[in-house]
Amino acid sequence: MRKSTHSDTRTALMQSAERLFAEKGIGTVSVKEITRAAGARNLSAVHYHFGSVESLIKEVFIERFQRIERDRLVRLAKVDTSAGENRLLDLLHAAQAPFLETCLDEDGRRYVRFCLQLASDPRFDMAQIIAEAEAVSILTLRGLVVDCLKHLPAEVLSTRLRQGFKISLMQAVEYADRVEDGSAAPIDEAIREASQTLAGYLSAPAP
DSSP states (O other): OOOOOHHHHHHHHHHHHHHHHHHHOTTTOOHHHHHHHHTOSOTTHHHHHHSSHHHHHHHHHHHHHHHHHHHHHHHHHTSOTTOGGGHHHHHHHHHHHHHHHGGGSHHHHHHHHHHHHHHHOTTOOHHHHHHHTTOHHHHHHHHHHHHHTTTSOHHHHHHHHHHHHHHHHHHHHHHHHHHHHTOOOOHHHHHHHHHHHHHHHHHSOOO
């Protein structure tokens, strides 16, 4: 039997970590559990390959996020940014579609649950993690959305954009749950509903 390579072990650790984090929670999974689940013989494998558990958590997020990022960029490029009152909705549809679509497979459902936990964990700065992931689409989207919502005070819009990211994660997790229990709406309908909900939140008049 072929011995596990450096790359094999690293991938196994990331896959095991993603599954365990999604199932048990980021704050409750031990390095020992991750190592055993990955089939790594060396109990120091996590620290050898990633340096720390925190770095492993960031890598789990970034690895799949970059694939979603590429898809989102393609979709955003197709949006007609002169489309008047429909522009915001079209932008959010393009932004949310890749994330919701990942819920159609088991690995993707684990990933969105993991992401919501990460975004809710005060130990991690999501803005910094996303910057490290070189998320060009997020920066592009932010600029386009801000341009659509010029009627809102800057501080209100900043808060809503920050919370909007977490709302989109909650929408994805809810859709993942419905896919698993067989009650999910067709994906196109789910994307449309999620986009309309987020657009309503972002564009509501300032209090």
